[in-house]
Each structure stands twice: as structure tokens, then as C-alpha cells.
Amino acid sequence: MRIIHTSDWHLGQNFYSKSRAAEHDAFLTWLLATAEHHLVDAIIVAGDIFDTGSPPSYARELYNQFVVKLQSTGCHLVVLAGNHDSVATLNESKDILAWLKTTVVASAGSAPFVLPLRDGSAGAIFCPVPFLRPRDIVTSQAGLSGAEKQQHLLGAITDYYQQQYDAACTLRGDRPLPIIASGHLTTVGASKSDAVREIYIGTLDAFPAQNFPPADYIALGHIHRPQKIGGQEHIRYCGSPIALSFDETGKSKYVNLVTFSDGKLAEVTPLEVPVTQQLGVVKGDLAAISSQLTQWKGNHADSPVWLDIEITTDDYLSDMQRRIQALTAELPVEVLLVRRSREQRERILASERRETLSELNVEEVFARRLALEELDETQYARLQALFMQTVHALQQEHDA
Incomplete structure (x- = not known):
């Protein structure tokens, strides 16, 4: 069994007013050729297919074209939702794509399933864990402290993974099949980049690696830098296929080619993605x-x-x-x-913290905060104008 683990495509990203369409098109063309060259049985996309919940039409077109073109390879595609993805957007084409060897998992609740080899026989058992929203896995309880809420949520995520793993073991039976799990979250110790939006699942900011079940491979998304978690070969982020922020400049980008043999993980080979921009x-x-x-x-x-x-x-x-x-x-x-x-x-901010609000008027507070943002002249002028309109409107309400 061979899979490609990829994540965080962010199709439709607007990068300081620049489209990434050409880069994403080049990546997807390369990914198709790579899957064919390595005779890959399945591609797992561990979240953030799109950059926003309402992606532009060209981003949806790239996604759909990729699914169609993948059919000639005999490769199965698994698409998992990330925190940037809309459940409704992914689900709108879910039933159609199911006829095209594509499994879409947009929210919690999907059961483990058999991941096939190219010839259609069973290759692995897959635990499809997308980005977990608290409302999907936690029952709200009144009167809990912050620490208690965090422990409650941590226990719920841990239990969800364990339930997935137990169901996968039952489905596997006595067949020598590996168990693969996924996830779209931050784990303890993961190294982030500027483009990674902080996601706090309720009050939980990072999931301990030791709380994952003993799956043979855990394909993670959300962190854009490729890395092993806790030094373990089988728990990995593959990272994004293109640089999504300037602090990722010069860093090589990869997908992971994962090989299983006799029902166990045999090898993980990072494949470098060509740079087109x-x-x-x-x-x-x-x-x-x-x-x-x-x-x-x-x-x-x-x-x-x-x-x-x-x-x-x-x-x-x-x-x-x-x-x-x-x-x-x-x-x-x-x-x-x-x-x-x-x-x-940071020096400017530290200096301004020494000033008290009583020493500044509202316009000065806003001007100091605006100076810390990365804005061009047009954006700066527009925000200033909107702010002054708001202040004027509030003053009129107060005078009335």
C-alpha cells in the first residue's frame, strides 16, 4: 500500500492581492504525475483544501479538474475538511465525487472505512478525522472552570480518536491491514509559520501526541512546515505545498510518500514540490x-x-x-x-504600553494601533476615513 499525504492547499488564496492560481495549477499537475510515477493507491488531503469557506470559482474549478484527472491513475482521493474549509461547500459535491473514487469528510461522525488498492482490493483501514469543531464532539456543561473545560475537551478529542481506532480494529478483523488516521489541529511542540491561523478548539490550543491512538500512520494538517511530532516517524505534518507567507521563504515544500508492507509502516519519503513562484x-x-x-x-x-x-x-x-x-x-x-x-x-508597542489611555485621545490610540499594521497607503487612508466616520456618528448620537 502506498499513499501520498498532503495538506493545506489553500486553493484561492489571495496573497497581498496576488492570485496563487498558476502555482496551485502547477502543483496539482505535478501531484498527478507523481501519483502515477510512484503507483500510489491513495492521496490523503489532511484539511484546508480551500483558503476560505467561499472560495472563488477558479479554485473550485482546480479542485474539480484534479478529481477528474486523477481517475486515469486509478488512485483513490480522500479529502478532509480543515478549519479554513466550509462544511457546506465541501458537502455540496460530496455525493457526486463519491462516484469518482473520492471520499469527502467535512465534519465529525464519519466511520472508518477500507481504503482500496489500485486494483480495488483492501489496502488499509482509514480513520477519517477532519477539523473537529467543539459542538460536534462536546456536550456543554455549566459551571466548569477554564481548566475543567480544557480537560473536558481534551478528553472528548482523545475519546473520539480512540473510538475511531477501536472501530477500525473491528473493521480490520484478522486481515493484515495498516490503520491510518488523520487530523487537522495543532499538536504540542509543532513549529508554526505566520500563515498558520491560531485555532483553539474551544479552550484547547494543542493536542498531546501521546493521546493519539496507536495507528500505523497519522496524517496531520494545519501546520505548514513539514515535521515529525515527538520524533516519531508515524506522526507527521507534511506541510503546505507552496509557501503561504513570507516567513516560509526559502523553505522546501513536500508531500509525504508513505509505504506500508505486511500491514505495517515501512517507509516515509518526503517528495520535494517544485517551486514555480x-x-x-x-x-x-x-x-x-x-x-x-x-x-x-x-x-x-x-x-x-x-x-x-x-x-x-x-x-x-x-x-x-x-x-x-x-x-x-x-x-x-x-x-x-x-x-x-x-x-x-515590538519596540514601538512596548514603548506605547508605557503610556496610559488617559494620556491619549481616541484618535491617537487608533493611529498608534494602525501604525503596527502592514498596510499600503490606500488601505491606511480608507481605515482612517472609516474610523473618523464612526467616531463622528457616535459623537452625534451622544450629543442627541
Whole structure:
């Protein structure tokens, strides 16, 4: 039995006003060829197929085209919902896709099932655990403290996994089949990136790896950096197939090729995903930025490099945008973001914390908070205008 474990496609992502359609199309084309080359029996997508609950039409089209094209490989597809996915959106095509060797699991409650080999015979037992919403697995109890609620939820998730595993063992019987489980959540010790939205399942921020059942492989999603959990070969995040934030720049992206033999895990091989859109981060004062930009002279990539420029100088010049535009005018790059460095923003925030609210008026509080955001001039002006309209409206209500 061979599977490909992938996750966090985020089809339809808007990246600082840029579409990722070309990158996702290239990835899915590569994934199809890879599945065929390695004679893969199943592809498991561990959540966040889409970037939003209402994905744009081209993102749905990419998804549907992939399902159709996969038919020629004989490979089964399992799609699990993540925290970005809408249960309703995934379920709207669930019954149709079931006829195309595709199993969609959008919410809790699905029972384990047999995952077939390409020839149709039984290859593994799969425990389909998507992103678990508290209302699906926990009965609310009044009067619990915060710590008690956390323990209650932790117990509910642990029990859910154990019930899935027990049902999988029953379904397996005496057949020598591996048991594969999935999940879309944060585990204790997982290393995140800026693009990972913090998800707190109720009051629980991370699930202990030791609470997973003894499945042969646990395919996890939500964390965009590939990694083993607790140093264990069989509990893994594969990461996202493309960089979803600038802090993932330069990090290789993978899917996991997982091989089972005699009903047990035999090997996990990370397969590197080709990069089709270069990202770059340039950091420093104006002189350092100018020097670093020279690395892209003569770059002959099919598309310009998307840049994040972080200003570290304490003197944040008002004409910095114009200066950077002049520096990059003749280079094959496109600047998507110009911002103060994180260290600077933290210093500013720490300084402002020493001021009391009584020393500031409401406009000053808003202006200081807005300065910490990564906004272009148009966004900044619009937010300022909306804020002033709100303040004016509230003042009129007060005067009335």
C-alpha cells in the first residue's frame, strides 16, 4: 500500500492581492504525475483544501479538474475538511465525487472505512478525522472552570480518536491491514509559520501526541512546515505545498510518500514540490536593502520575484515607498509588502504600553494601533476615513 499525504492547499488564496492560481495549477499537475510515477493507491488531503469557506470559482474549478484527472491513475482521493474549509461547500459535491473514487469528510461522525488498492482490493483501514469543531464532539456543561473545560475537551478529542481506532480494529478483523488516521489541529511542540491561523478548539490550543491512538500512520494538517511530532516517524505534518507567507521563504515544500508492507509502516519519503513562484525577503536599512536587491539582477524566471521588504532603520522615512520603487524599477521583482521589521514593531508597542489611555485621545490610540499594521497607503487612508466616520456618528448620537 502506498499513499501520498498532503495538506493545506489553500486553493484561492489571495496573497497581498496576488492570485496563487498558476502555482496551485502547477502543483496539482505535478501531484498527478507523481501519483502515477510512484503507483500510489491513495492521496490523503489532511484539511484546508480551500483558503476560505467561499472560495472563488477558479479554485473550485482546480479542485474539480484534479478529481477528474486523477481517475486515469486509478488512485483513490480522500479529502478532509480543515478549519479554513466550509462544511457546506465541501458537502455540496460530496455525493457526486463519491462516484469518482473520492471520499469527502467535512465534519465529525464519519466511520472508518477500507481504503482500496489500485486494483480495488483492501489496502488499509482509514480513520477519517477532519477539523473537529467543539459542538460536534462536546456536550456543554455549566459551571466548569477554564481548566475543567480544557480537560473536558481534551478528553472528548482523545475519546473520539480512540473510538475511531477501536472501530477500525473491528473493521480490520484478522486481515493484515495498516490503520491510518488523520487530523487537522495543532499538536504540542509543532513549529508554526505566520500563515498558520491560531485555532483553539474551544479552550484547547494543542493536542498531546501521546493521546493519539496507536495507528500505523497519522496524517496531520494545519501546520505548514513539514515535521515529525515527538520524533516519531508515524506522526507527521507534511506541510503546505507552496509557501503561504513570507516567513516560509526559502523553505522546501513536500508531500509525504508513505509505504506500508505486511500491514505495517515501512517507509516515509518526503517528495520535494517544485517551486514555480519565487518569494524573497529583504531586510535592513536603505543601503542594505539596495545591496541585497542586486542578487536578482539578470534573474530570468518566468515571473518576477515577489518581495517583502522589512525596514530596520529607526528613522522610517515617509518617502520610503518611492525610494524602494526607484531601486526596483529595473529589476525582475515585484514588491508586495514594505513594512517595519517585527523587532521595530515590538519596540514601538512596548514603548506605547508605557503610556496610559488617559494620556491619549481616541484618535491617537487608533493611529498608534494602525501604525503596527502592514498596510499600503490606500488601505491606511480608507481605515482612517472609516474610523473618523464612526467616531463622528457616535459623537452625534451622544450629543442627541
